[in-house]
Structures are given as structure tokens and as C-alpha cells.
Amino acid sequence: MSVLDASDAAMLAMAARAAAGRAYAPYSGFHVGAALMFADGAIVQAANVENASYGLSLCAEASAVAKAMNEGRRGGLVAVAIAGGRPDAEGNAVPGPEPVMPCGRCRQMLHELAALGGTDPEVIGVADGGLARIMLSALLPHAFGPANLG
Numbered sequence: 033m034s035v036l037d038a039s040d041a042a043m044l045a046m047a048a049r050a051a052a053g054r055a056y057a058p059y060s061g062f063h064v065g066a067a068l069m070f071a072d073g074a075i076v077q078a079a080n081v082e083n084a085s086y087g088l089s090l091c092a093e094a095s096a097v098a099k100a101m102n103e104g105r106r107g108g109l110v111a112v113a114i115a116g117g118r119p120d121a122e123g124n125a126v127p128g129p130e131p132v133m134p135c136g137r138c139r140q141m142l143h144e145l146a147a148l149g150g151t152d153p154e155v156i157g158v159a160d161g162g163l164a165r166i167m168l169s170a171l172l173p174h175a176f177g178p179a180n181l182g
């Protein structure tokens with residue numbers, strides 16, 4: 033199932049790639065960007081932020097969720113694109129053959145923001161051969177969320 037039309041999906045993928053250019057990932061060398069699209073058309077971008085204490089590193093998607101929520105957003109999440117890879121000579125992340133899909137923690141963080149607005153966002157992973165598109169509910173079935181806390 034797809035939510036975005038092909039041109040919006042391509043645009044959001046480009047936004048994720050642009051965000052990856054701002055990654056701070058000196059330890060893994062793996063630069064990731066995420067772009068969240070909201071129902072009002074806004075796009076919130078972020079990249080991974082690593083730390084010399086490696087385990088403290090923040091994924092691009094987690095950074096984007098935190099950024100959006102600090103801008104006051106609570107729901108309205110329509111889609112998220114993720115692009116990652118090792119940087120080329122110009123510092124642009126080069127996607128590999130497998131799309132980057134959100135890690136487990138990030139799936140949960142995306143679910144929280146989505147659940148606040150009752151949406152099931154489309155997740156778009158960027159690979160060198162194209163885009164992989166899947167709904168968040170398929171990546172995180174039977175998710176635990178705000179509704180479980182009554």
C-alpha cells in the first residue's frame with residue numbers, strides 16, 4: 033500500500049538524502065537522514081548524531097521525531113523517508129542495494145508520534161535501485177502505544 037504519489041515519494045526521499053548530508057557520524061561512517069512529512073505539508077528533516085560514547089548515538093529518525101515534537105507537532109504524520117550510506121568525496125551519503133529501514137527503537141518512536149494523530153504513516157527506504165515502501169503498521173505490528181496506558 034502506498035500513501036504518497038510517486039513524485040511526493042521521490043521528493044521526500046530527496047529530502048532524506050539531503051538530511052543525511054548533515055549527519056554527524058564520525059564513528060560508524062554511516063550517514064543517515066530522515067524526512068518526516070505531515071498532513072499540513074511540512075517536512076521535518078534530521079540526521080544521525082553520534083557520540084564518542086558510542087551507545088549514546090541518536091538515529092536520524094529519533095532525531096527527527098524529537099525535532100518535530102519540539103516544534104509542537106503531535107500527530108499528522110503521513111510519511112517518513114530514510115536514506116543512508118557511506119559518504120562520497122563530496123560528503124553525500126551513497127545508498128546501497130538494501131534500503132535503510134528504521135531500527136526497532138525508531139519504529140516505536142515513529143509510532144508514538146503517529147498514534148497521537150491516529151495515522152499509519154508510509155515508510156520509504158531509499159536504496160540505490162529505487163524506493164522500498166511499506167506502512168509503519170507492517171513494520172511494527174501490534175504496537176504498544178499511548179492507548180495502552182488508558
Ligand code: THU
Pocket residue numbers: 057060062063064079080081082089090091092093114132133134135138
Ligand atoms: N542509524 C540511523 O540513523 N537510522 C537507522 O534506521 C539505522 C541506523 C544510524 C545509527 C548509527 O549512527 C549509524 O546509523 C550506524 O548504525
